[in-house]
Amino acid sequence: MSRKPEVNAARLLASVADFAAIGATPAGGVNRQALGIEDRAARRLLAERALARGFTVFQDNIANLFIRREGRDASLPPILIGSHLDSQPTGGRFDGALGTLSAFEVLEALSDAGIETDRAVEVVAFTNEEGSRYSPGCMGSMAFAGAGTMADWEPIHATDGPQLADELAATLAALPEAALRPTGHAISAFVELHIEQGPILEQEDVPIGVVTAVQGTKWLEVVFSGVAAHAGTTPLEFRKDPMGAAAAAIASLQSAVMPADPEARLTVGRITAEPGSINVIPGSVTFTVDIRHPDAAILAAMDQHVRKECEAAGARWDCDVSVSQRVNMAPGRFSPTITGAIEGACKALGLKSRQMVSGAFHDALFINRVAPTAMIFVPCRNGISHNEAEFVTDAHMISGARVLLNVVEALG
Structure with missing residues (x-):
């Protein structure tokens, strides 16, 4: 029963x-x-x-x-x-x-x-x-x-x-x-x-x-490449500073992406500088970007926005930039x-x-x-x-x- x-x-x-x-x-x-x-x-x-x-x-x-x-x-x-x-x-x-x-x-x-x-x-x-x-x-x-x-x-x-x-x-x-x-x-x-x-x-x-x-998820790795140089002897106009480019890109992305869309998520979770010396302008800076959204089309647009902002920051600081995809989860x-x-x-x-x-x-x-x-x-x-x-x-x-x-x- x-x-x-x-x-x-x-x-x-x-x-x-x-x-x-x-x-x-x-x-x-x-x-x-x-x-x-x-x-x-x-x-x-x-x-x-x-x-x-x-x-x-x-x-x-x-x-x-x-x-x-x-x-x-x-x-x-x-x-x-x-x-x-x-x-x-x-x-x-x-x-x-x-x-x-x-x-x-x-x-x-x-x-x-x-x-x-x-x-x-x-x-x-x-x-x-x-x-x-x-x-x-x-x-x-x-x-x-x-x-x-x-x-x-x-x-x-x-x-x-x-x-x-x-x-x-x-x-x-x-x-x-x-x-x-x-x-x-x-x-x-x-x-x-x-x-x-x-x-x-x-x-x-x-x-x-x-x-x-x-939410869909994409993990991107961004690398800015400049020229390592002495922190004390290199004036601004002679610098190709990837840290400046990275900071500008991250600040732009943080201020624009999530405030504009409550469903969007953007996180910079890891950042490294080479050679990593306190008194040397880095030769390269690498950071990760985790972006998420439940809409595949918007997630793709976020991906393109990240790339565009990084390219613009690289140009301003006279640095090369590469953006590669590490994870793409629809x-x-x-x-x-x-x-x-x-x-x-x-x-x-x-x-x-x-x-x-x-x-x-x-x-x-x-x-x-x-x-x-x-x-x-x-x-x-x-x-x-x-x-x-x-x-x-x-x-x-x-x-x-x-x-x-x-x-x-x-x-x-």
Whole structure:
């Protein structure tokens, strides 16, 4: 006899605490980087809990971990829910893990209530979302969606030395209970619960963000080349100063791009000067520019604006300039059907919600290429993430899981 499924709040909160103990740091965060010992321990714990509930566990060639609860019709593509378990070196306990563990709680709640969905529901823990130990991030979801392959990444070495191919093989071998399947399979939809990683929901006292899109991202590297010269003996008219050009370009971009468009993001995150001596005009200055926007055409226009401003600054300071692209990640618009299901769940549960665009990229950005997708955001205190101080209230964790369960019921 089936009954209305309900999130077991105590079980979910205990689960979050249990996984936070794997790779725990003294300041209350976690260091559980992709394909390392701690990551394997988290995967094992999740798999053991799944097998104890009678769910099927399998993994693919890039170590994406799947937990399947069968539905009435095995021929129907499953609903996929989940996130990731890896963290930043000094990460928080909620980023990724909350989404994965809330998804597992959905499976448990359905089973507790004796609910039989039409199609199977699968939980996924994607490999290397963070990209902190191996770059690029989102390897697992990229491979699942056909946006990258192991052949592209196998030679990569970790920040602590080991080659990706070796650590991947060790991770797969550490979980022999999980059958190995090819990477990528048909799914009917993907829903990812995640912390917002920004301050909007908390500031507006809204418990649920309905994510309609993910910003596109471009990383550019700008190099101004001038002439190294003595700081004390070289008058202004004889200087070819790349630092002057860089400062002018950065000031122009910072004052123009974001003030003109509230959806635009521009960040200069790294700058280096060569030879780097206090009393030498640099011979070259290199800096990075991270630009983001949910509209692909506007993002392309931002790219051109950066290049134009840098060329103008180079000309003013008599320096050569080159701008090269390091990352080009197209924006993603999520399925109105799935976002509508999330909004419907919030109304049914009496929870306030608001639509929003994600400023960070997530696994959902890539899965969106192969299936209808959307995300559920919950607030995090002061918008802090990728930080040991990351914090989500119990009430918000439970609300997010309840919305996810309701959405799965609606889609299943």
